[in-house]
Amino acid sequence: MSLSPAAHLPDKFIIESPELRAAVESNTPIRFFPSGEPYIPLPAPHSQFYLGCERQSDLPGDDKMMNDLRLMHQLAGPPFPNPIVNAQRHLVRQRAAVQALFAGYASGKWKPAPSSPFDVVREIKEDGSEAYVGQVTFGVDEHTKRTTPVPEGLEEWRIEAVCEIGAVLNLEYHNRGIASAAVRTILNDWAFPQMGATEIHAGCFQSNISSAKLWEKHGFVEVPELRGSYKVPEVKGGGEEATFTLVWRLQN
């Protein structure tokens, strides 16, 4: 058995300093559990769900979801089967991202936030236990070209680079509005006001009705010039899927 590249990390990322927690709460939508772990709440009627940072204890849930063919047949990116080391590396990257974010806050740098480490959706059950629901990933994508120039007259700190968003939830949580609530929170509370996003891309297969609806209801519009196709690996069923990209643009 090989050692996890994340083996050295504690389960949770914690902020001990009450002064830093208070400063973060007054400058950002981030809130803290009594343990000092940061999170971003989802609004009612989804307030038993929240966006948190990846934990060691998320790895089994993450690994199980990323190896569920009923979900993965909709996604072009991840390999299938997806080795657990990918979830472990993701934890290492996300832990480094949240550490960098809070190091910036500790030195008084509030905007733009360099990343979105709040990518895990969890549910708090009535008995206080928690369940891994899925992921909403958001980040800067330096390799993708903008489809339109940055609108004039925006605040200086906003970023020109394209951002990318994606979502995947465990099957038992589908079609209950949870992805919509999580995506709305990432866009309205984080992507625009904290990271300064000005153009966001979301890609999906044309056959993926729930995904297309999810992006369209949040103001994403399909750009015909960005249509493409994807050769589905045999292990995922084979064949070809038409792909499209939906784009959200900040208007001034």
Ligand SMILES: CC(C)(COP(=O)(O)OP(=O)(O)OC[C@H]1O[C@@H](n2cnc3c(N)ncnc32)[C@H](O)[C@@H]1OP(=O)(O)O)[C@@H](O)C(=O)NCCC(=O)NCCS
């Ligand atoms: C895409 C995904 C994240 C949506 O999650 P979700 O929590 O079920 O989404 P919501 O409940 O917020 O629903 C979003 C929209 O899709 C619709 N929808 C959800 N499941 C649906 C289904 N099985 N069939 C048709 N429409 C569906 C909802 O009705 C809603 O549209 P509406 O507001 O117009 O009614 C989820 O289906 C998933 O994890 N799919 C596998 C991974 C994937 O395809 N990711 C997208 C590519 S990035």
